[in-house]
Amino acid sequence: MAAPEPGDDLIARDESLDRLAAVDLVKAQLVNFRHFAGLTSEQAAVALNIYPATAKRYWAYSRAWLFQAITGEAMEKTSRRLSGSGLQLRFVDRREWPGDLP
Secondary structure (H helix, E strand, C coil): CCCCCHHHHHHHHHHHHHHHHHHCHHHHHHHHHHHHCCCCHHHHHHHHCCCHHHHHHHHHHHHHHHHHHHHHHHHHHHHHHHHCCCCCCCCCCHHHCCCCCC
């Protein structure tokens, strides 16, 4: 199986950030300020006219949302690629996993 192209990762990130902006523009702006402009949570809060605690919550939410959006797309692509080869990919719910998980 070939590794994804570096450009594919950037495209996935950009598309995911665009989708986040369509859902919640303030959260997408926060990501831009924190990730691309290098602002702290407090600086981004001032720029967006929100409380610092709100900025921290939005940052945590946005990171999780983007991670899910990006990895979900990657899993779908991998699953489609594998389905053509006769292999199947099964996603296991943590609650179904045997033994203790950290």
